[in-house]
Amino acid sequence: MTASRIAGSAAAAILLFLVGACASPQATRQAEQPQQPPEEVALPEEEMARPFYDDGRTRVALLAPLSGEHAPVGQALVNAAQMALFDIGEDDFALAVKDTAASGSSVNLALEESIEEGAQLVLGPLFASDVRAVRGTAMGSGLPLLVFSNDRTLAGNGVYVMGLTPQAEVERVVDYAQRNGLRRIGLLMPDSAYGDAIRSALREATQRFGGDLVEVVTYDPRSPDFSQPVRQFAQSATSRYDAVLVPAGGRELLSLAAQLANYNVDPSQIQYLGTRLWENRALGAEPALAGGWFASPARGSWERFAERYREIYDARPPRIASVAYDSTAMAAALAQDAAQNGNDQPYDRGSLENPNGFAGVDGLFRLQSNGQVERGLAVYELQRDAFIELEEAPRSFEVLIN
Structure with a gap:
């Protein structure tokens, strides 16, 4: 079996652009053709009274912070979603963007409007x-949420955590390490x-793959001295560890690595x-x-996406923009599937949880x-x-270790 829909026929546009198709300077289908003046058509009275959203289109809402301090990230999410719509969205698919602003009341209002x-x-x-502010309302309405957070404690009861989680990264690198004979792992982690x-994640991964978490030491990431x-x-370290996991980045990681080497x-x-x-x-x-x-995730796809985003919006996308693109593309592809099969429930669990x-x-x-x-990740050095790519990302879920 192969990955379906986005990697299949209706999503060929995604994969084609990832291997270098020319990017249009437009981000939506509506901008693809010159707009003609609308014709005046007399509608039956009952149709004129019908709500604008009761038009048979598949409707999806995107909730993002478009005002306040996080507005630049929110706009990047919308931009990425527009790219996905241009690639595979159809006229019978509608995406409504809602501003979550900077307060819990705003996000609740955005969901209620949706x-x-x-x-x-x-x-x-x-x-x-x-x-957390909206999940109860969403559950009560039976509305699935594909959230952009990477906090897996949010998952369940119709909430799917689409963000790239540290658990997936740890599991993949520990699997690779232990298949290469590195079984005893120490963890130097921020408090x-x-x-x-x-x-x-490391405790679960070592248990799953037969290794040992032999030492855990925490440090204060705000401290000037580690x-x-x-x-x-x-x-x-030298007597107990085969490997050390240091989940940090930037200057913090550089400082920790230099001191680790200094302490042998x-x-x-x-x-x-x-x-x-x-x-x-x-x-x-x-x-x-x-x-x-x-x-x-395989870096080549991200780099091609980021370059196309830059050509369209004249900016480098934040890393989370790809999550918005993939979520929107999946939603549009499932809507196409449902339309072709006469299914009026494109986002039932069977469709969303396609194995x-x-x-x-x-x-x-x-x-x-x-x-x-669940994600298929590559391992890099x-x-x-x-x-340097040490092991490529899997091309189907058949090759992933269960």
Whole structure:
């Protein structure tokens, strides 16, 4: 079996653009043709009274922060969704954009409007707090949410977590490490919700693949000095660890790596592992990090998407923009499937949780009954100003380890 719909016939447009199709400067189908003056047509009185949304179109709402401090990210989500509509959206598919602004009352109002206007699926919201604010209303109406957060504790009861989760990244890199003989792993983690998610994921991954989580040391990411926790972590490193996972990025990671090497956590003897926060070529300039491994969606697809986005909008997209693109593309593809099959429920669980999955900018993915999203990731090695692909992302879910 192969990934369906987005990777299949109706989604060929996505995959074609990913391999280099010319990008149109337009982002919506409505802009594709010159607009003609509408003809005046007399409508029956009962049709004139019918709500505008009762027109037989499949309606989906996108909830994003379009005002307030997060407006630039929200606009990027909308931009990416428009790109998806241009690629595979049809005239019988309607996407309504709602501003969640900066308060819980705004996101509730946005969802209530979406329900009133006949939305059959909601994309978003972005933040975990907003998801918690609306999930009860969504559950009560039977409206599925494809949320852009990466907090997997939100998943379930009709809420699907579309964000790229640290759990998927940890599981993939630990699987690869343990298939290469690295079974004892230590964790140097920030004392934060993100660090807690990493620890939980690492514990589950080592148990699943037969390894051991042998040491966990936390540090305060706000501290100007990490020497004490690094020294504590390093004391038993050479005798106990095959690998060390450091889920940090930027200057924080550079500082931690330099101090680990200074305390003799030797990268020539101990394999350094990371998360998608390592997806920064500049980090390879630190000798301790060169040769480190991390998991991420296949970079080629993202880079082609980012270049096309830049050509259209004259800006570099935030990394989460691909999640909005893939969510919208999947929604449009399922609407096409339903229309072709005479199904008036395009977003029932059977359709959303298709075991073959879908393929998009971030590669292979499928929605699970527990609301989590399984993804096919690649494994990369960080080198100076380069990423070396050690193991490609799977092309179907048949090859993923169960």
